[in-house]
Amino acid sequence: MKRYHVTTFGCQMNVHDSERIKGLLESLGLGEAGSADDADFLVFNTCTIREKADDRLVAHLMDARAAKRRDPDKVIVVGGCWSESMKDELFDQFPFVDLAFGPGNIHRLGDYIQAGGEIPRGHFSTFDTFSGELPLKRDRDFQAWMQISTGCNCNCAYCIVPSVRGREHSRHPGGLIREAERLAGDGVRELTLLGQNVNSYGRDLRPAVDTSFAALLRGLDAVHGIDRIRFTSPHPKDMRADVIEAMAECEAVCEQLHLPVQSGSTRILKAMRRTYSRERYLALVERIREAIPDVALTTDIIVGFPGETDADFADTLSLVDEVGYDHAFTFVYSARRGTEAARMPDQVPDEVRGDRIERLVERIQHHATARNAALVGTVQEVLVEGPSRTDPSVLRGRTRGGKALNFTGTALAGALVDVTVTGSTSQTLSGRQAAPVAAA
Ligand code: SAH
Ligand code: SF4
Ligand code: F3S
Secondary structure, three states: OOEEEEEEOOOHHHHHHHHHHHHHHHHOOOEEOOOHHHOOEEEEEEOOOOHHHHHHHHHHHHHHHHHHHHOOOOEEEEEEHHHHHOOOOHHHHOOOOOEEEOHHHHHHHHHHOOOOOOOOOOEEOOOOOOHHHOOOOOOOOOEEEEEOEEOOOOOOOOOOHHHHHOOOEEOOHHHHHHHHHHHHHOOOOEEEEEOOOHHHOOOOOOOOOOOOHHHHHHHHHOOOOOOEEEEEOOOHHHOOHHHHHHHHHOOOEOOEEEOOOEOOOHHHHHHHOOOOOHHHHHHHHHHHHHHOOOOEEEEEEEEOOOOOOHHHHHHHHHHHHHHOOOEEEEEEOOOOOOOOHHHOOOOOOHHHHHHHHHHHHHHHHHHHHHHHHOOOOOEEEEEEEEEOOOOOOOEEEEEOOOOEEEEEOOOOOOOEEEEEEEEEOOOOEEEEEOOOOOOO
16 A cells, blocks of 8 residues: 655644545545655645745755655655745756645645556646545544635735635535534534634625624534534634624633734734724724633734834734733744735844844733633633643643643543643643532
8 A cells, every 4th residue: 555644834724734635645545654754655735924934844845855866656745835836936946746736726636646546747726626525534533623714815915825825715604514513423522613714704605695704603503512613713804793792602612712913003004904903903802802701812923024113013012911812923024925015115124023023922921821820720621632742640631712731630532521720831721620510
């Protein structure tokens, strides 16, 4: 049997796409290799969101080239966003690559990888269908991703995603509900909905299909066996009252929200084309906290966007203080080819960007520590993932707020248990399983 190995870069969307790639390869009769060394098919599912992502990938490709020199039968396959962004040059610059495809045509792999057959070279970039409909190989029994939409209609000035993932397409709500029912039947208890802009879901289907993100949340909430629903990432501009209401009212929808802000300066937000101001974002956070008081809020922030001054950066720090995030992903701005921001004057010097990111990370840590410490003494519902990787004598799971929690107890993986929180750091919580309450 031929064996494959998939190396995945980038976001959850790509991790999920890799599940589809693996499922598809297995349906063609290939088996998963324990390591890249043992594989006949080396698959790279790539990311190009920042320059660092490209650099890391190229290093991996050079290793693959060396492996192919030792064993010319190895097949090198490159998929994902970087592949799409390189479609015109990929085979010239990396002639050892056998097959390349973009995120919109994972399903075409099947046409080209015939068991034992020749592999012609090719690249397919147009959006054909959802990887969401493909077979799938999941690593976790109790948790699953569901791609509800693909592509992005926003024009964030710094972002390469719309050019590599295309326009937004939503999957049909009926198909999504059926998929959730199927997953629940397989034992899945937690669903994470994926999309570049999840809460604009359905706009491209209307008016033919009467749906919306809020309606989808309500539909999935009603699926028997699904105890937890999360989603990433919503855009603040589409975080309307109906979505907040659905979040507050649906029992399965977790008290967790990743709400990318990118900057705390209205001036920079405007240059980024985020279409909201600092004030509107803060007002939104207030409405969300009113509706869902214990919501865990996380965000994405970019420092060093072209033209960002000390005063703009100070606005970002003060917004972080006002919101008090549970956690944030922080990025140094990276110019991406073809984007509007890459052509802007006033690119911020490296030292300034480095200094700003350090100060921002420190501030984020401060709030994360405080937010986690405030949970000490509370009882949290935890979905048990199994023994902790670093200390197998304790169990590990996640709270509804999405926080990792290591605890002493006897529960099995996949169980929902109550845990009393006894300790915290900026990253994790610790605790002990609460005694079950006897049924009255
Ligand atoms: N669609 C999602 C995620 C996009 S990529 C969303 O809009 O939230 C994840 C994060 O990477 C973005 O939120 C942004 O903070 C960051 N990012 C995107 N392009 C970037 C760039 N050119 N430089 C630095 N960070 C970037
Ligand atoms: Fe990129 Fe903006 Fe779309 Fe997110 S919403 S994928 S940051 S263009
Ligand atoms: Fe990267 Fe593509 Fe995700 S560029 S961050 S893998 S959408």
